[in-house]
Amino acid sequence: MSGPRWVRELARQQHLPVPWMRMVRVAVAISLPVTLGAVFGQLGLGLLVSIGALAGSVTDAEGTMRSRVARVGWATTGGFIGFVLGGLIAGHPLLTASCVVAGGLVGGILSLQGAVASVASLQFLIYLIVASGADFGDVPAWLPPVGYVVGASWAVLLAVVESRVLASDPGRDAVADVYARLADYMAACGGTTNTGDARNRLTLAMNRAYDIVTTSRARVGGRDPHIRRQAAFLNAATPVIEVTTMRAVSSRGIPPEIIAWVRDMSARIARADPPVDLLWLAVLERPEWRDLAAGLEAVDELARHNARAATTPAAEPSPITRAMRLPGATTAQTTLRARLVGVRDAIAGGRETWTPILRLVLCLVVGEIVAALYTGERPYWIVMTIAVTLKPDFGSVFARAVQRGIGTVLGVLIGSALLALSPGHVVPLIAIVVFAALMPFAQRRNYGLFTVFLTPVIVMLLDLGAGGGFDLAIGRVSDTAVGCLIVLVVGYLPWPDTWRSRSRFGPRIARAAAALADYIRIGFGTVPGVRQTARRQAYRELSDLRTKLQQALSEPPPVSRTAAGWWPVIVALERAVDATTAIILHGDAAAVDPDEVERLAAAADGIGDAARGTVTDPAPQLLQDPMLEPLTAELRAGQAVFRRGDE
Structure with a gap:
């Protein structure tokens, strides 16, 4: 593919196996309730259950069945609370705006407690926005949240049945x-x-x-x-x-x-x-x-x-x-006290903790102001776009804004065209089956592609009962564009950390360098520890760092250019881990002077200090020891990046 590197990164797909069984399961989970509702004259109820099934299917992830059920369960709980609260504040514009902004603040803090809490807080915020703005027709107030929970439970039940039938582990x-x-x-x-x-x-x-x-x-x-x-x-x-x-x-x-x-x-x-x-x-x-x-x-x-x-x-x-002993394995159960301590630590966190949360809150405030002044039919779509795109821990803000914008435009046009041009419910229901099946295929491959398949499903589930037309389609497209524009203009461009590569990547590179230093000390026996565990930790830190840099490569210059400048450091650190392993397995570890081991470890720590910007020269100088040459060569390569003044 031609074009600038950051454009190619936006379109790049992960090459993964096609999850055929999951595609079938998700299609059945989402389409069956709304189909039965249409057949038996309860379309509104069927749509609500399918919305819950959509949430349960999207929040499902890899892992043991117990962990998957827990993840979807907590996400469903968050969505249920959002549904209930959103229904209570619906029709009160000022109260709605206040609750949405407060929900973004609380959700951002809870996101720091881990992946499950992050997903649950996002579901809470999404359905708080949806329930306070969407029109579910003349139904009892309790029906939307209950239908949502029934749908999510239906999705979990199908996942359990699939795991039992396929005997998957x-x-x-x-x-x-x-x-x-x-x-x-x-x-x-x-x-x-x-x-x-x-x-x-x-x-x-x-x-x-x-x-x-x-x-x-x-x-x-x-x-x-x-x-x-x-x-x-x-x-x-x-x-x-x-x-x-x-x-x-x-x-x-x-x-x-x-x-x-x-x-x-x-x-x-x-x-x-x-x-x-x-x-x-x-x-x-x-x-x-x-x-x-x-x-x-x-x-x-x-x-x-x-x-x-x-x-x-x-x-x-x-x-x-x-x-066999698993590193990090523990039988201790997570307690409420530990969770509360985690929340307390998050609240007491510094700039790195609060900056993404404040970005989200500020964008939600601007979004609510714009929605209040807006004359469209579904102004809540603006705020929902902001919430999904600017989630603090969900990757590159720029990439998600662009991918979601393009994907939603395509998805809205597809979904609205099917509603507007197809009399009756047959064609939209068939389309829901097709697009729901394609969602698992795209979910881990490319966020933009996933949005293209997800959006028609959302549009048809929200508008199938009320009907839709091209005016509504144009409104959805403009709402999405406004939401993405707010994210870029308010939540991305003005913030200094967006453009300072050292503040974005320096601490992460320092953690990876510190893990390498620990591996050198443990591997050569100067400090106690398990060599394999230290090696794995070093690779894990480097793997996480690669993921962050890969996300940054999908942003325009100068972010992508400065992110690319960090790659030589990562490569040098990875090869240093490899070289350490090779020297140890050759049986040469015992012959290395402990003082030289400490010099090597200090060199790795020096690379971390240089990445943070606390030093300008990642000393110390390394000795010319032939036995250690593979390792010293990689450490020198890492030092040379900073001595050239690259970032």
């Missing part, structure tokens, strides 16, 4: 994906393929798997044997990943037989099949492959023990299974 699938990405990483070693991209995909898979398995294990107290097996397989992959990293650093390839075995193991973990036999891998008997043999034999032993345990449930876990 998110933890098992996530662990299998780790082995699949490991095989890709192995295939990239020693060839022309970029090993950095393969390693990044492996890191993302590891992050996702650890999040799912750790959460599951914490909730059951570590007692579930299936979760213990998932944790064991996940941890057993770590030594193999480390050896693969060492070979990637030295540009040494890995035999196709080993790669094929790892891919087969991935498939068998996903299907819970008996293990494949390692004996046919005669290549592992060669001296040059003994470094990989130990890790792969451990995986094989674990698979065989689990196959035996499946036929003998009372069998004791093997030593390798007992030895």
Whole structure:
């Protein structure tokens, strides 16, 4: 695709498998209630239930069924409260505006408590706005919130049925994906393929798997044997990943037989099949492959023990299974006191905490003023556009504003055209099925594409009963444009942090550099700690940093240009982690002088200080130690970025 890089980033899609079953489930969840309502003469009730099913489907995410139900449950609770409050204040313009602004403030604070709280607060704000502005016809005041809850519960019920019918296990699938990405990483070693991209995909898979398995294990107290097996397989992959990293650093390839075995193991973990036999891998008997043999034999032993345990449930876990410990796993339950402490800390937070919240509140104030002066049929659409686009923790404001603006324009035109040109309800109902099915396909691929499919569904659910025309379509388009314009002009352009790359990325780069320094100290044994845990933490920080920079690349210059200037630092830090692993696995860690280890760690900390802007020269100077040259070379590369004065 031609054009400036930031334009290409706006249109870039994530390449992910097509979620066929989820597409079918979401289509049924959203379309069936409104279809039954139309058939039995209760269209209004069917629309309300479908609105709830839409909310339940959109807020559903990957994870264990328990975590998914909890996420949708809290989101539904937030939406229910918003529906009730919005119905109470409907028809009172000043009270409505005050409550919406206050809801944005409270929702912004609650968003800091985690992903679930963020989704719940957004649903609260959206349905507060919708219920206070939309016309649901001559129905009792209690019916819209109750219909919403019934619809969301219907969506959850279908998700539970799907998981039972397909016997799906998110933890098992996530662990299998780790082995699949490991095989890709192995295939990239020693060839022309970029090993950095393969390693990044492996890191993302590891992050996702650890999040799912750790959460599951914490909730059951570590007692579930299936979760213990998932944790064991996940941890057993770590030594193999480390050896693969060492070979990637030295540009040494890995035999196709080993790669094929790892891919087969991935498939068998996903299907819970008996293990494949390692004996046919005669290549592992060669001296040059003994470094990989130990890790792969451990995986094989674990698979065989689990196959035996499946036929003998009372069998004791093997030593390798007992030895597996998930980093960060805990059996402590989150208490109300801990939540309140989190809210208190958020309120007491500094500038970095309050700036995005104040942006949201200020834009909502401006949006309410504009809506009060507006003569359109659905002025609440302006404020709802602001709420969804400027959510503090939902990625690039500019990208979401542009993608939502373009996507909503297309979606409104499609939805309104179907309502205006199609007599009766048959064609719109068919369209709801189609667009609802396409939503899961687009949700993780591109926000703009997701909006194109989501908006016609919203338009038809809100206007199918009242009818719609091209005048309403033009009104929706103009409302969206006004909302996005307010976000850009009030919530994006005037704020200094928008344009200062150091304030946006410096603290995150500093955290990643500090994680590297910890890994160097722990890996070389100068401070106590678990090497694999420290390495994983370093990669997790770098993975999060990559995500933030990728979002910034979709913004126009100078933001995208300065964000691109940080990439050499990230690359240097990632390669420094790889180099540290390679030196340690070569058995050279014990021969390194502790003073030199501290010098290396201080160099990593110095890169973090330079990113924050607290120093101008990321000292110290590094020694010319041949054994440490791969690591020192990457640290020097990171230092050189700041010595050139780049940001």
